[in-house]
Amino acid sequence: MNRQAQAAVMFLLGAALLHAGGTGLYLRYVKAGLQPLLLASGVVLVAGALATVWYERRRAKTATQEHGHPEPRTSWLLLLPLLALILIAPPALGSYSALRAGTALQKPYALGPLPAGDPAPLSVVDYASRAAFDHGRSLHGRPVRVTGFLALDHAGAPYLVRMALNCCAADAQPVKIALTGTLPPVLRPDAWLEVTGTYSPRLTRDPVNNGPVPYLKVTSARPVPVPHDPYDETWNN
Structure with a gap:
């Protein structure tokens, strides 16, 4: 997985944490007192992803063109847990x-x-x-x-x-x-x-x-x- 893909996954993970922390979904996973830490973690991950994209674009303007090996497509399966966190709210234990x-x-x-x-x-x-x-x-x-x-x-x-x-x-x-x-x-x-x-x-x-x-x-x-x-x-x- 290249830098751009890593930034995309990091951005989605940060967005998922912000979504969970802002909507109350996080209460299905952790105690209420951890909400500030979740939100702060989400902000840091989103900011880190944006900084990575900015750095890669700046580096691409000065670097020589190189041909790299294609990344394995299975790496994108890492997105599945993130999508599950965003789209599926697990029931509370009963x-x-x-x-x-x-x-x-x-x-x-x-x-x-x-x-x-x-x-x-x-x-x-x-x-x-x-x-x-x-x-x-x-x-x-x-x-x-x-x-x-x-x-x-x-x-x-x-x-x-x-x-x-x-x-x-x-x-x-x-x-x-x-x-x-x-x-x-x-x-x-x-x-x-x-x-x-x-x-x-x-x-x-x-x-x-x-x-x-x-x-x-x-x-x-x-x-x-x-x-x-x-x-x-x-x-x-």
């Missing part, structure tokens, strides 16, 4: 991955006060941490609102799940809440629900890694669209 990995719930260093509101909006990780490690004391008997996707185990037991990120989707692990109480008549795996309920003292163990899986007593549930950021980044705080 119930299939969640049921085959143990819960990543970890004991937090500290638990802050509940957010304002009634019901209090909590992430899956926040509710699970309070229920499993604080035995519901920090919940103060208040109703809570939690959003996640549904997973059904082999016995049909429902879980509300959010995949937690440390860095990127490759290290995503599930945090699970077992559901009891008033549930929708039809439960569809991978459907996103906004669940309102109260603390339940019940606790079960994840069959994959024996990690704690607390219960939430559901009083109401409604389907919601997939959130802009389908992953939870708060599990290691």
Whole structure:
């Protein structure tokens, strides 16, 4: 692959990073905090590609004409991953991955006060941490609102799940809440629900890694669209 072709690939890679970082597509791959680095990388690659083209054109004006060997056409197959990144948005990890990995719930260093509101909006990780490690004391008997996707185990037991990120989707692990109480008549795996309920003292163990899986007593549930950021980044705080 000659310099012009390399510049073209570098430009497309930079454009793909800018596209992913500017549209939210990057959230399918990495955590939200890495957006500035992705955008900066895209700018550098695009600038480098343009500089390469400018340099090659300037050099061509002063260099003697030379005949080089043709480059192998298979080199252009390197464009396929770039086109896939631009044109195809991979789905976020769902119930299939969640049921085959143990819960990543970890004991937090500290638990802050509940957010304002009634019901209090909590992430899956926040509710699970309070229920499993604080035995519901920090919940103060208040109703809570939690959003996640549904997973059904082999016995049909429902879980509300959010995949937690440390860095990127490759290290995503599930945090699970077992559901009891008033549930929708039809439960569809991978459907996103906004669940309102109260603390339940019940606790079960994840069959994959024996990690704690607390219960939430559901009083109401409604389907919601997939959130802009389908992953939870708060599990290691």
